[in-house]
Amino acid sequence: MLSRRQLLKTGVAGAALLGLARLAYGPITPDSLYAVPAKARFKVLDAESRTALAAIARVMLKGALPRDEAEYETALYQAVLGCDTAIAGLPMGVQAEVKELLALLNSRVTRRWVVGVGASWETASDEDIAHFLNRWRFSSFLLLRSGYQALHQIVFAAWYGNPQAWVGIGYDGPPKFMEGYWNA
Amino acid sequence: MPKDVIAEGLASGKWDVRDAATFMRDQTLEADVVIVGTGAGGGVAAEILSLAGLKVVMLEEGELRYASKHFNLKEAEAYPTLYQESAGRQTKDKGITILQGRTVGGSTTVNWTSSFRTPPTTLAFWRDHYGLDDMTVENMAGWFGKAEKRLSVIDWNVEPNVNNQVLMSGADRAGIHWSKIRRNVKACLNLGYCGMGCPANAKQSMLITTVPTALDRGATLLTHLRAERVLQEGGKAVGVEGMAMNHSGLEPVGIKVTIKAKTVLLAGGAINTPALMLRSYLSDPHGLIGKRTFLHPVNVSGALMPFKVEGWQGAPQSIYSDHFIDAFPPDGPMGYKLEVPPLHPVLTAITMSGFGEKHRQLMQHFDRLQVVLALMRDGFHEDSRGGSVSLKADGTPLLDYPISDYVWRGMRHSYLTMAELQFAAGATRVMPIHEDVPGGGYSSWAEAKAAIQSLPLEVLRAKVVSAHVMGGAAMASKAEQGVVDGYGRFFNLDNLYVMDGSVFPTSIGANPQLSIYGLAARNASSLAKTLTGKDIAWPV
Numbered sequence: 001m002l003s004r005r006q007l008l009k010t011g012v013a014g015a016a017l018l019g020l021a022r023l024a025y026g027p028i029t030p031d032s033l034y035a036v037p038a039k040a041r042f043k044v045l046d047a048e049s050r051t052a053l054a055a056i057a058r059v060m061l062k063g064a065l066p067r068d069e070a071e072y073e074t075a076l077y078q079a080v081l082g083c084d085t086a087i088a089g090l091p092m093g094v095q096a097e098v099k100e101l102l103a104l105l106n107s108r109v110t111r112r113w114v115v116g117v118g119a120s121w122e123t124a125s126d127e128d129i130a131h132f133l134n135r136w137r138f139s140s141f142l143l144l145r146s147g148y149q150a151l152h153q154i155v156f157a158a159w160y161g162n163p164q165a166w167v168g169i170g171y172d173g174p175p176k177f178m179e180g181y182w183n184a
Numbered sequence: 185m186p187k188d189v190i191a192e193g194l195a196s197g198k199w200d201v202r203d204a205a206t207f208m209r210d211q212t213l214e215a216d217v218v219i220v221g222t223g224a225g226g227g228v229a230a231e232i233l234s235l236a237g238l239k240v241v242m243l244e245e246g247e248l249r250y251a252s253k254h255f256n257l258k259e260a261e262a263y264p265t266l267y268q269e270s271a272g273r274q275t276k277d278k279g280i281t282i283l284q285g286r287t288v289g290g291s292t293t294v295n296w297t298s299s300f301r302t303p304p305t306t307l308a309f310w311r312d313h314y315g316l317d318d319m320t321v322e323n324m325a326g327w328f329g330k331a332e333k334r335l336s337v338i339d340w341n342v343e344p345n346v347n348n349q350v351l352m353s354g355a356d357r358a359g360i361h362w363s364k365i366r367r368n369v370k371a372c373l374n375l376g377y378c379g380m381g382c383p384a385n386a387k388q389s390m391l392i393t394t395v396p397t398a399l400d401r402g403a404t405l406l407t408h409l410r411a412e413r414v415l416q417e418g419g420k421a422v423g424v425e426g427m428a429m430n431h432s433g434l435e436p437v438g439i440k441v442t443i444k445a446k447t448v449l450l451a452g453g454a455i456n457t458p459a460l461m462l463r464s465y466l467s468d469p470h471g472l473i474g475k476r477t478f479l480h481p482v483n484v485s486g487a488l489m490p491f492k493v494e495g496w497q498g499a500p501q502s503i504y505s506d507h508f509i510d511a512f513p514p515d516g517p518m519g520y521k522l523e524v525p526p527l528h529p530v531l532t533a534i535t536m537s538g539f540g541e542k543h544r545q546l547m548q549h550f551d552r553l554q555v556v557l558a559l560m561r562d563g564f565h566e567d568s569r570g571g572s573v574s575l576k577a578d579g580t581p582l583l584d585y586p587i588s589d590y591v592w593r594g595m596r597h598s599y600l601t602m603a604e605l606q607f608a609a610g611a612t613r614v615m616p617i618h619e620d621v622p623g624g625g626y627s628s629w630a631e632a633k634a635a636i637q638s639l640p641l642e643v644l645r646a647k648v649v650s651a652h653v654m655g656g657a658a659m660a661s662k663a664e665q666g667v668v669d670g671y672g673r674f675f676n677l678d679n680l681y682v683m684d685g686s687v688f689p690t691s692i693g694a695n696p697q698l699s700i701y702g703l704a705a706r707n708a709s710s711l712a713k714t715l716t717g718k719d720i721a722w723p724v
């Protein structure tokens with residue numbers, strides 16, 4: 001097992017090695033609604049991290065994402081956008097930690113050896129990703145468990161914070177009658 | 185049209201409220217008393233000291249957000265704007281997630297209104313172990329009574345929501361005693377969104393009670409201002425230096441604000457107050473600042489009921505059980521209080537373990553989900569010493585809270601109790617919130633009982649949370665044992681006081697807000713008398 005220090009080193013070194021962002025955000029061709037430059041919409045996530053998080057969210061949110069293909073793409077895009085918002089709301093120190101985690105996911109070396117996903121995030125199968133998540137989730141290594149928990153927290157907060165995600169969970173949202181309360 | 189006390193106060197032109205995020209240059213203010221933090225302790229102190237005619241300046245790191253303008257009941261907006269660290273503050277090993285407020289009114293703006301006086305056993309423990317001889321039930325009763333009157337603490341006679349009813353009926357059937365929770369509300373609409381800021385100003389938080397009175401009495405409120413350090417000169421505290429934060433509250437904008445004051449009162453809440461003290465390099469000969477920070481660590485048990493629960497509706501907490509507080513002496517096996525939390529989609533989804541289809545299956549039954557919490561009474565046994573606050577490189581606080589075997593034993597015991605009573609109340613499935621519990625949980629009490637006995641109890645497997653942070657600047661009669669005395673006076677520097685949840689030498693063993701209100705009222709009244717020679721009538 002790697003020590004925390006070693007892990008962080010590989011993470012950081014891995015990220016440094018990586019240098020250029022190779023992967024554009026794959027699965028989505030922005031429709032007119034989202035046809036704004038990526039930079040303007042995403043506050044913290046770079047293209048690579050978006051790809052990694054989209055792959056992870058796709059697996060974590062299985063069953064929650066809509067089945068219809070077009071809706072699915074938009075929903076997944078929104079989930080990643082939600083992750084971006086969630087991360088951007090964290091204190092700077094914590095954001096730095098999340099970025100370290102993302103660097104670990106993104107670097108080719110650590111993705112293969114620490115994360116255990118050989119293929120790029122774009123091509124990794126759902127099974128590979130679920131396997132990685134469970135390996136971290138039940139790891140005897142505290143740092144990996146906390147990495148899993150961080151992803152769990154970010155992805156589910158991003159998804160269920162969006163009113164569109166409340167369909168199918170028997171929740172109608174906050175009581176409507178409060179909306180006009182102060183102007184009644 | 186209902187009236188919002190904050191909107192009206194701002195519109196009156198009489199309030200002095202300044203948003204430091206908009207400051208263009210460094211500035212200096214003067215005050216009789218500068219108060220850091222506008223939560224339970226700071227709010228009460230600000231009201232009493234300004235009633236005494238003192239010039240009070242209140243500093244608040246968070247924003248001034250209020251019902252008629254901001255409280256729209258959406259978690260995605262409430263957590264980043266009203267809570268410390270987006271409601272995701274974590275202990276050093278990330279094993280415990282902590283909810284604390286960061287807004288005008290502090291945690292009282294987002295709390296769940298449960299109101300308990302400090303339990304007699306807790307006061308007795310403080311008298312016996314910390315020399316706080318005058319903290320008898322009789323002496324404190326008057327102060328709790330005054331606070332209850334000021335903040336409208338009432339018997340809540342509305343029918344409990346189903347989430348609470350399950351705790352009640354399950355406890356009955358399992359032979360565990362329970363009682364009703366009192367609440368600090370006026371004309372409560374029984375909505376259940378207290379955690380996102382009460383949209384109807386029914387909750388009598390500091391935001392709509394003491395802070396407005398202080399402003400009416402000429403106090404100044406500076407928002408988006410993080411107190412960085414206490415200024416010291418010649419053995420005295422002489423003010424506070426703060427940094428203006430940007431609108432999101434995440435980054436300093438590079439503007440310094442200095443408040444010169446004859447008296448400095450810290451009320452940033454546990455974790456934050458000790459951190460401010462550490463940043464100030466205050467004398468700390470016994471190394472006590474930040475030590476013995478308590479959390480009432482909470483473990484959680486979910487259940488699927490054969491009927492609708494809709495845990496997002498209705499007063500979030502109306503029933504509790506102290507069966508396992510009363511069953512054990514404070515220094516015996518870990519005692520715990522049973523309560524339920526409000527259930528909203530984000531907090532529920534991030535709390536439930538697992539992912540993919542399993543997680544979704546659970547969320548599909550969100551309306552039938554029932555959840556019980558067990559709050560550990562930490563800090564009374566020598567194997568429960570709480571956590572310790574240190575500073576990160578950027579000066580922000582970090583709490584290290586290792587969970588001892590003693591505390592874990594309490595959690596295993598409570599997992600069993602919670603499962604037993606959830607099944608007794610008719611649950612079809614019970615799932616202790618723990619990664620090793622199979623998705624969908626257990627289908628019978630016998631199965632749950634056997635499985636819980638062998639659950640590995642470790643952080644980041646068992647879900648552990650907290651909404652009650654206490655201690656870290658403990659009071660005691662002697663400097664070897666405490667950071668402040670029983671009146672909140674700091675032992676090692678004149679004119680410096682602490683009046684918030686950080687002064688408790690142990691956890692409270694009950695939801696802490698009323699303990700803070702009562703003690704802060706007593707100590708602020710005493711301070712007012714010292715500074716002005718007057719007895720202050722409170723509440724007015």
Ligand SMILES: Cc1cc2nc3c(=O)[nH]c(=O)nc-3n(C[C@H](O)[C@H](O)[C@H](O)COP(=O)(O)OP(=O)(O)OC[C@H]3O[C@@H](n4cnc5c(N)ncnc54)[C@H](O)[C@@H]3O)c2cc1C
Pocket residue numbers: 220221222223224225226243244245246283284285286287288289290291292294295296297298299300379409410411412451452453454456457460501651652653683684685686694695696697698700
């Ligand atoms: C979600 C939730 C539910 C709860 N439910 C209940 C309940 O039902 N019953 C109950 O009894 N208790 C409840 N509590 C706990 C209770 O509200 C707190 O224990 C209590 O408010 C703590 O009071 P305090 O004065 O110590 O600090 P707080 O009320 O937390 O106030 C501290 C304030 O100081 C500010 N601050 C901190 N550091 C600085 C700085 N350096 N500069 C400027 N400002 C600063 C913070 O932003 C914050 O606004 C709940 C808490 C939460 C978070």
Ligand code: SF4
Pocket residue numbers: 297369371372373374375376377378379381382383384385386387498499500
């Ligand atoms: S239940 Fe609703 S109306 Fe009542 S205090 Fe809570 S948020 Fe306000």
